[in-house]
Amino acid sequence: MTVADTAEAWWALDPDPDTRAELRALLEAGDEAELTRRFAGRLAFGTAGLRAPLGAGPRRMNRLVVRQATAGLVRYLPDGATVAVGYDARHKSDVFAQDVAGVVAAAGGRALLLPLPLPTPVLAFAVRHLGADAGVMVTASHNPPADNGYKVYLGDGAQIVPPADAEIAAAIDAVAAEGPVEVAGADDPGIEVLDATLLSAYLDALLAGGLVDARAVDVVYTAMHGVGRDVLLAAFGRAGFPAPNVVIEQGSPDPDFPTVAFPNPEEPGALDLSLARARAAGADVVLANDPDADRLGVAVPTEDGTDWRALTGDEIGSLLADHVLRHTEGDDRLVVTTVVSSRLLGRMAAAHGVHFAETLTGFKWIARPALTHPEWNFVFGYEEALGYLVGDAVLDKDGIGAALAFAGLVADLKARGQTVHHRLAALAEEHGLHATRPLTLRFEGEDGLARIAAAMAAVRADPPTALAGHAVESLRDLLADPDLPTTDALMFGLAGGSRVVMRPSGTEPKLKCYLEVVEPVDGDLPAARTRADAALTALVTDLDGRLHPRPPRSGRGRSRPAATCTGQNGA
Numbered sequence: 001m002t003v004a005d006t007a008e009a010w011w012a013l014d015p016d017p018d019t020r021a022e023l024r025a026l027l028e029a030g031d032e033a034e035l036t037r038r039f040a041g042r043l044a045f046g047t048a049g050l051r052a053p054l055g056a057g058p059r060r061m062n063r064l065v066v067r068q069a070t071a072g073l074v075r076y077l078p079d080g081a082t083v084a085v086g087y088d089a090r091h092k093s094d095v096f097a098q099d100v101a102g103v104v105a106a107a108g109g110r111a112l113l114l115p116l117p118l119p120t121p122v123l124a125f126a127v128r129h130l131g132a133d134a135g136v137m138v139t140a141s142h143n144p145p146a147d148n149g150y151k152v153y154l155g156d157g158a159q160i161v162p163p164a165d166a167e168i169a170a171a172i173d174a175v176a177a178e179g180p181v182e183v184a185g186a187d188d189p190g191i192e193v194l195d196a197t198l199l200s201a202y203l204d205a206l207l208a209g210g211l212v213d214a215r216a217v218d219v220v221y222t223a224m225h226g227v228g229r230d231v232l233l234a235a236f237g238r239a240g241f242p243a244p245n246v247v248i249e250q251g252s253p254d255p256d257f258p259t260v261a262f263p264n265p266e267e268p269g270a271l272d273l274s275l276a277r278a279r280a281a282g283a284d285v286v287l288a289n290d291p292d293a294d295r296l297g298v299a300v301p302t303e304d305g306t307d308w309r310a311l312t313g314d315e316i317g318s319l320l321a322d323h324v325l326r327h328t329e330g331d332d333r334l335v336v337t338t339v340v341s342s343r344l345l346g347r348m349a350a351a352h353g354v355h356f357a358e359t360l361t362g363f364k365w366i367a368r369p370a371l372t373h374p375e376w377n378f379v380f381g382y383e384e385a386l387g388y389l390v391g392d393a394v395l396d397k398d399g400i401g402a403a404l405a406f407a408g409l410v411a412d413l414k415a416r417g418q419t420v421h422h423r424l425a426a427l428a429e430e431h432g433l434h435a436t437r438p439l440t441l442r443f444e445g446e447d448g449l450a451r452i453a454a455a456m457a458a459v460r461a462d463p464p465t466a467l468a469g470h471a472v473e474s475l476r477d478l479l480a481d482p483d484l485p486t487t488d489a490l491m492f493g494l495a496g497g498s499r500v501v502m503r504p505s506g507t508e509p510k511l512k513c514y515l516e517v518v519e520p521v522d523g524d525l526p527a528a529r530t531r532a533d534a535a536l537t538a539l540v541t542d543l544d545g546r547l548h549p550r551p552p553r554s555g556r557g558r559s560r561p562a563a564t565c566t567g568q569n570g571a
Helices: 003-013 017-029 032-039 063-076 093-106 120-129 164-176 197-207 229-239 272-281 313-327 344-352 368-372 399-415 420-431 448-461 525-547
Strands: 050-053 082-087 110-113 134-138 147-154 191-193 219-222 285-289 296-301 308-310 333-338 355-359 377-383 387-390 433-443 470-477 490-494 499-504 510-519 563-567
Touching (some): 017 032, 063 093, 082 093, 082 120, 197 399, 313 344, 333 344, 344 355, 368 377, 448 510, 448 525, 499 525, 510 525
Parallel strands (some): 110 191, 219 285, 333 355
Antiparallel strands (some): 134 147, 377 387
């Protein structure tokens, strides 16, 4: 079959008039290049489920892809399985969720559909709370507005991991080869639309940890045009906090995210409106969720009180961990982080005499130690990309629960005449200054992924003996590590305690490096910060030069696109 024949067959099955019209226009225009991009295989179904721009064809997110994915998931699950279904406020999310529920019901299962657009952690909570066999959340989290996605949980309440992802993917491929997918109507008895009691149970679970002592705190909050506002306000009200000062321009759901280039609290400029509101209001803290409210960004006044700054993901993680460990008891407690996050949590865990685990990136892995060791009391987990989980009511990152805990943390410090800077300084004095900085190398061009693979291969073939003047004392290759699942990452331990972790992004043409420098404080924190900042800058310069030498500035012909470098100061 030609690509046009394949597209015609897809068009005949597509239930959505919008994508049918889009595909028909491409066929009539004879746009073979675009058709090839849309039909050269399928979206890869992995541990993050599916995520892509909206559009027609098997390599885009659309109703037919969602129906086929759900039919494959149902085939993987036991007969008559119960599936909880949630969705956010992105374009087509509600339609996709109804299709998920319809496919589950048509296959003889039971679909429990959340009643309105809600945060991802509410769906993750619902899976275990309702005793479902699986959960599907329709969301693309903090991706650009053109995207949507499909996130899968199994009955343990955690995201899927191998081999389940490959087995579900194989079932999806088999379904796609068979033709139309049966879908039940919205009034089918196999579809139950849940009521407000689910959200109430989720909020009760957040408050069960008992981490809130003081409540006097002035919060500026942004939902980043997502679905977090109403749930967060309800959580704050139940906990007895004053109502946050909501950034009105970003408070209501809007799938076009009109005030931000990227709806991610990590992105430059994303917090500008929040910071302006905080300065005007004299607030204590800015709390920011991404559009599906599974991440939390935080900004605080600078130490001298003259301006504001965003905390790094590792700073938020260490502060929350400190707060949790000081408000809980027992040597059976468990804290978890990832191989790319700061090692400070490990030192804190040792000081408190609690269990500590280090996993691969992603909450699909962070949840695993809690499931593997049910005899331990999971109290906290985090990854540096603004993902936090306080307690075990949810087994995925939870921006609402983390916001509630951080508000309590700030209120507790404020009641004692302190700020987060006092706690960060105390942690540095006790455990050493752990300064981190991400380095992202974007490899533009159609051969970007190939050049990233070549860069990783080159480092493996000829690993450096020193980085930024510090001897490499250890090299851990996670392609061949007995203690962790296989993944493409390299970890360099340097003389003096510094560490560099290098890995390709799983979703974009980026090579990501995670840098950490540990400096003793010895009573002079400013000097330690200066040394750490200089060491991080030297590592950025060294790695940037090693991993993508710049093309010549002159000469005949066009050079292929070079990588671009982004580094942020986390010291």
